Amino acid sequence: MKNTTRSMNSFEISVENFNEIQIQNFLFQLTIYAQCVRSNGKLMKSFLQREGIDILDLNQNSLKWELHQTIRIRTLEKISPDDDIKVEIETEEAGRLVIQNQSIVQEIPKTSHMRKLSDLWKKNFSADFIADAMDICGQQQDFQFGYAFQIDESAKTISQWMDLETGKIHEWVIPIIKDLHPKTLRYRWNPANEDPLHKTAFLNFLRICSEIEASPHIIMPLAQKESLNLSGTIQEVQEAISSKPWWIPQRIWEISCTGFDSQTSTEKINLLRETAERIKSIDPDSTLILPGSDPMFSDGRQWNEKLFESCNEWMDQIGVSNIFPGPKGWDGAEDNISFDQVCGLSQEFEAWIKRISNQLGTVDLHKTVRIAISPWSYFKQPALQKSFYDSSYEKQDAFYFQSVNNIIRKLSSRLGIVETGFLFGPMGMIESDQGKHWKTVPYVLFSMNRSLQNLILKTKTIPGKEIPSFRWAGIPGIAEEHTIPYLDGLFSRSEDGKKLTVIILNRHPRKRALVRVNFMNFPDMHPTEAKVLRAKNRFSVNTGDNPEAVFCKEIPMRNYKPMDHVTLDIGPIGIAMMTLTSKA
Structure with a gap:
């Protein structure tokens, strides 16, 4: 039947x-x-x-x-x-x-952007932030920011960065990845896989790590020791990536494991403990990540408890991933709803990190165990397309990546390794086809973030002058409705306080934002660099024929006098970055 x-x-x-x-x-x-x-x-x-x-x-x-x-x-x-x-x-x-089988995709409620009668004719709105040099909430050096290399091991994905016939890395690959300045690169590897293509790809990945000086993060499946050649794999990585006078690579090992149900968890935890002990005995100086789960549900919470109890002696970080909304997205969503999701879903990311961090705080692990997030990404569903996964990042999708990036930097004291992606594969940050290669929207965005300084400052507003906001309707069964400010900021300064980098997002769909950033406990500063994320409209997509439909535009700087504030004029659905320095 x-x-x-x-x-x-x-x-x-x-x-x-x-x-x-x-x-x-x-x-x-x-x-x-x-x-x-x-x-x-x-x-x-x-x-x-x-x-x-x-x-x-x-x-x-x-x-x-x-x-x-x-x-x-x-x-x-x-x-x-x-x-x-x-x-x-x-x-x-x-x-x-x-x-x-019985689920019906619910209609997504529309978000309410309140309009006052007095605001109907206004083309912009204003807001004030405070960048306080003494109010530090995180440090870049607290964690390592990197990228997941590829989403799968299919020949189609590998062919984007490597010639399948000769086994050589495409000439443009190493420079384009190096420009992102990754501290780590993540690669899923199964030592039991004897396919020559996969072996060649793995060795080429190690070569890329060595040349761009990114520590390799190798993920291996949980398996019986007879089928997992740990000694051989560890030796292979050690020989492929050697230290340099100015750079000492970190070897990062992670054991992947899924299916955290109560019936099999004890058996899996025992095997994880045996595998972790073997890795640390062979490579004691490495960083070891063991698989965690979201404690929102009882099975994830119980799994984490068993993991902490049995493996904390060898575990350096607890690993989780966040690809959102993934299969929970909606096909052919209305344009405005699509942008509202981009703005709203990033808030769920922050709640997710805090749930895991809070559970870590309840356990006495006798040492600091940080959260490794790898990978995190934002996937969209193909728009009414079922023949193949065919979707590309639009300019508006940058708002999810930048909003989450802001959250990560501000919560950096809780984090260890953080890797976004994927560089290659469906929804990749780098795409190639028929001899062409191009950067997609997330790549362009993260290139804007390279000017960030080490010390992350709290984003503060002037008392009594709150940032205008809107009410996001949420997603039934997935995300609660909540209030979202139209503006989001990320402020960072150098160790000596003589350099400040400001990144501001304007989420308003119609109005320009006039944003004044007031400096506190800084010497007077003057702008030296300014960039904006530019495109014809928020739906623009980079392609092989139009690789710079979305691009980072550098704004020419005049010889400004030092001042105690700066005002940024940011267009609707706009992202701007500015770096200021002091001559003191």
Whole structure:
């Protein structure tokens, strides 16, 4: 018996023969490490199948879920198309996917931008910030900012940066990555994979790390020691990336593990502890990251508790990822709603970090364990397109990346390694095709952030003069509604206080922002550099034919006199950066 297939975002799910669930993938290639099925809220015993045979241990025998491929999950108990079926799938690329047969995509409430009658004719609004040199909330040196190298190991993704026939890195790749100044580069590697293409790609990745002086962050799957050649892999990395008089590379190892359910967690924790002990015995000077989970739900909270209890002796950082909204996005969302999501979802990122940090604060680990975020990114759904994952970053998407980047810098004391991405693959920061390569919007944005100074300052306003804001309607079942200021700022200064960098976002869809930044405990400053993110409109996209539709425009600086404030004029949906220095 077969039911009418229901579409849930980029997957189609159906129930057949009373004990089989079929799901077709319209997102992109995924690697499945765990799954579970619930029928009407009841957990069902189930097995994902490969060529009609049950896979008994997905964690040791992961399944590649190709684009357009239909997977089959067998349940031991009968199920019906009329049941409320929920399938949870853990993937390397996008974390946990929740797919339901009875779900109806709800209409997203529209955000309310209040308009006063007196404001109807105004073309701009004003606001004041205070940059206080003494009010420090974080330091760049507290954490390492880097990039996830590629989203998957498909030949299509690898071909973007490496010639598949000769095995050589494209000439333009190393310079373009080096320009981002990454402290780390993240790469997923399975030592048991004997495919020559994957081996060549891994060695080329290590060469890139060595040449641009970025520490390699290697992620390996949790596996029995017989199938994981730890000694060989560690030695290979040590030989490929050697120290230089001015640079000592850090080796970062992470063990990936998914499916944090109570039934298998004890077994996985024990294997994690054995693997962690082996890595630290072979490479004691390395940084070791073990997999954590969001403590919002009980299974994630309990997993973290067991991990802290059993592995804290070897664990340096707890690793989590955040790709948002991922499969929870909506196809063909209305233009205004799409921008509202970009502005609103970044606030959920801050709440997510604080939940994990708060749980860390309740445990006596006898040492400081920081949070490693790798990767974090913002994915959009293909706009009414199901033949392949086809979506590109628009100028407005930069607001998610910059808002989250501001949050990360201000919470840096809680963080260890932070990597955004992906550089290559679907929704990559760098794209190439038919001999052309170009930078997408996130790349352009992060190039603007290279002027940030080491000390991050609190973003303060003048008492009694609050920043204008709007009410975001939220996303049903995912994000609560809340108030969002039209302006967001990131201020950073040098150690000696003689250099200040200011980044301001104007989220207002219609009005220019006249933003005065007042200096406190600084000497008088004068502007030396100013840049804005420019495009024809907020929907502009960089392509091979138009690689600078969205670009960073440098504003010519006059010979300004030193002053105790600066005023920035920022257009609607605009991002501006300015660096000021003191002659004192």
